[in-house]
Amino acid sequence: MAVRLGELLIRERRISPAQLQEALTHQRTKGGRLGSALVSLGFVQDEDITTILSRQYGVPAISLGQFDLDPTVVRLIPAETAAKYQVIPVARNGTSMTLAMTDPTNVFAMDEIKFLSGLHIEPVVATETAVREAIGKYFAKTEKVNGKSSADLMAKALEDLPGNTPDELQVLADADEIDAAALEKESGEAPIVRLVNALMLSAIQRGASDIHVEPYEKEMRIRFRIDGVLQPIMAPPLKYRDAITSRIKIMARLDIAEKRMPQDGRIKSRFNDHGKMREIDFRVSVLPTLFGEKVVLRLLDRENLMLDMTKLGFNAPELAKFESAIRRPWGMVLVTGPTGSGKTNTLYSSIARLNVPGVNIITAEDPVEFNLQGINQVQMRDSIGLNFAAALRSFLRQDPNIILVGEIRDTETAAIAVKAALTGHMVLSTLHTNDAPSTINRLVNMGIEPFLVANSVNLVCAQRLVRRVCSQCAEPMAGAEQAAIDAGMAPELARTAKFMKGKGCERCTQSGYKGRVGLFEVMEVNDAIRQMILDNVSTTELRAQAVADGMLTLRQCGLQKVSEGMTTVEEVVRETVL
Numbered sequence: 001m002a003v004r005l006g007e008l009l010i011r012e013r014r015i016s017p018a019q020l021q022e023a024l025t026h027q028r029t030k031g032g033r034l035g036s037a038l039v040s041l042g043f044v045q046d047e048d049i050t051t052i053l054s055r056q057y058g059v060p061a062i063s064l065g066q067f068d069l070d071p072t073v074v075r076l077i078p079a080e081t082a083a084k085y086q087v088i089p090v091a092r093n094g095t096s097m098t099l100a101m102t103d104p105t106n107v108f109a110m111d112e113i114k115f116l117s118g119l120h121i122e123p124v125v126a127t128e129t130a131v132r133e134a135i136g137k138y139f140a141k142t143e144k145v146n147g148k149s150s151a152d153l154m155a156k157a158l159e160d161l162p163g164n165t166p167d168e169l170q171v172l173a174d175a176d177e178i179d180a181a182a183l184e185k186e187s188g189e190a191p192i193v194r195l196v197n198a199l200m201l202s203a204i205q206r207g208a209s210d211i212h213v214e215p216y217e218k219e220m221r222i223r224f225r226i227d228g229v230l231q232p233i234m235a236p237p238l239k240y241r242d243a244i245t246s247r248i249k250i251m252a253r254l255d256i257a258e259k260r261m262p263q264d265g266r267i268k269s270r271f272n273d274h275g276k277m278r279e280i281d282f283r284v285s286v287l288p289t290l291f292g293e294k295v296v297l298r299l300l301d302r303e304n305l306m307l308d309m310t311k312l313g314f315n316a317p318e319l320a321k322f323e324s325a326i327r328r329p330w331g332m333v334l335v336t337g338p339t340g341s342g343k344t345n346t347l348y349s350s351i352a353r354l355n356v357p358g359v360n361i362i363t364a365e366d367p368v369e370f371n372l373q374g375i376n377q378v379q380m381r382d383s384i385g386l387n388f389a390a391a392l393r394s395f396l397r398q399d400p401n402i403i404l405v406g407e408i409r410d411t412e413t414a415a416i417a418v419k420a421a422l423t424g425h426m427v428l429s430t431l432h433t434n435d436a437p438s439t440i441n442r443l444v445n446m447g448i449e450p451f452l453v454a455n456s457v458n459l460v461c462a463q464r465l466v467r468r469v470c471s472q473c474a475e476p477m478a479g480a481e482q483a484a485i486d487a488g489m490a491p492e493l494a495r496t497a498k499f500m501k502g503k504g505c506e507r508c509t510q511s512g513y514k515g516r517v518g519l520f521e522v523m524e525v526n527d528a529i530r531q532m533i534l535d536n537v538s539t540t541e542l543r544a545q546a547v548a549d550g551m552l553t554l555r556q557c558g559l560q561k562v563s564e565g566m567t568t569v570e571e572v573v574r575e576t577v578l
Helices: 002-011 017-030 034-040 046-057 079-085 107-117 128-138 150-160 166-174 180-187 190-205 238-251 316-326 343-354 388-395 411-421 437-445 450-456 481-486 491-496 527-534 539-548 554-563 569-575
Strands: 087-093 096-101 120-125 208-215 220-226 229-234 263-273 276-289 292-300 331-336 361-365 376-379 402-405 426-431 457-469 474-476 500-502 513-524
Touching: 002 017, 017 034, 046 120, 079 087, 079 107, 079 128, 087 107, 087 128, 096 107, 096 128, 107 120, 107 229, 190 208, 190 220, 190 238, 190 292, 208 238, 208 276, 220 238, 238 263, 238 276, 238 292, 316 331, 316 343, 316 457, 316 513, 331 343, 331 411, 343 361, 343 402, 343 426, 343 457, 361 388, 388 402, 388 411, 402 411, 411 426, 411 450, 426 437, 437 450, 437 457, 437 539, 450 457, 450 527, 457 500, 457 554, 457 569, 481 491, 481 554, 491 554, 513 554, 513 569, 527 539, 554 569
Parallel strands: 096 120, 331 426, 331 457, 361 376, 361 402, 402 426
Antiparallel strands: 087 096, 208 220, 208 292, 220 229, 263 276, 276 292, 457 513, 474 500
8 A cells, every 4th residue: 555655656746766765764664654754754745645645545635734623523532542543533423423544444443433432434534644643632641540541441341342243233133032141151251341340430530420321223322421411432332232231230239131121229339549449339220222221320429429508509598598498497398300400419418417416317218329427318119118108107206307308209208298397397308390489389289288388398499400611721701792691691790791611621521611510499488479379379470479589590590600600601591491
């Protein structure tokens, strides 16, 4: 191939035969490709090489030095893979990735990168010098633990997996019955073990909250949820779908032979973080889907549990209302929002604030995510009849001061919780509603009489989590004033707002965001709201009265944080409505 490139250059009179011989000698001495040798000797320019390579391989050419690549696209593959094959991602369009390559005929490189990214590869040709410079420019050092990065470990584990063919993939994808003993043996093989361990380690390093292992008809995809957003990480060969799933199930002590029913388990692991041992729990959920079992691992890191309520994101007036409500001797405080909105963190922060020797606190949770010293925590077990309603009935005989119910899911649980709140107990719980005012009507629709709701509920707090602008690469953002006004920000506030955005750096993996902050909609049930509940008014009327009483809606709370430079308009619009 090198001789052909030289012949093409001679044919077009770009170099002489003597220069070609000198370049070949240089290549044998220094290594690398012939094109790089010709450029380093000054015989041709990079542009000449890309033009010839494009004609030689029959693919488009690209001059990488003339483009600013999107760092999020570049990081669709590990730095080690880019250096190994001398490639770099240039652009992403839907399910396709444009990949700059020094050798567009390297099908092994394209196959591995397709597995890693889960994207179809569209090659373009670039010179070795340009690709090497781009790799050095766009790939930062990966955080390492014990001398090895998670990217190193995953790449090595993938390399160790035996090769697969399209025929094998189709047979295994269609197979319904697999011998359990054989599967257990396969899932215990070293490459599979290393790959799963590397995945878990990488999730810890990147600060992910969840790992999603998802099987499809012709591919397998693994994604991490980082700061609330799912990001593709890799696409292992479909041949190892069942082995990877079974390895996780074995670690969680689940039944690997049972593939028809959902299963839940837990993995406890120890992690060496720069010489300090940390314990990380993974909550495992297995769900049968059309093409195999989807596995989701929720990371539970006690060190990331924020028990200081002042750091959750409450504004001072809302925090004062919330603390006043939870410190009352009886009544109910409800925290609402979708899964992953930080409700558990808020409840744990509340009981941590109330946890003193003279107070008896009992919790009913499914599951118990974190063990808190001095608090009696009970794990629900539906299989033996220990559900929230049964636990609550028992709690009332345990002389509690404060009761935390993980979630009010049904009428029976709601009725017992209300009864407890009306008989001298403080009840903290969660409910799945879109905002604070709609929580009242949700309880009424569950069968609780309005007069009971009005007399038991002290406060409702709806919340969401939005990504926080990275403090390390934050910079002023121009042109955001009109977008903020369109989102609902008052024009006078928009004129003085401090709009910020993240430029992208190594700390935030070029995303511009690092960490999350809470948005809170706190509705205090005062006399006016209580009378409206008794009159069974609509959610719209309740919201109007609460706003008149000073309640900030989720959107208003978010825009206030935008004006302070903590997050962006796009994040607030994504999570809230006007």
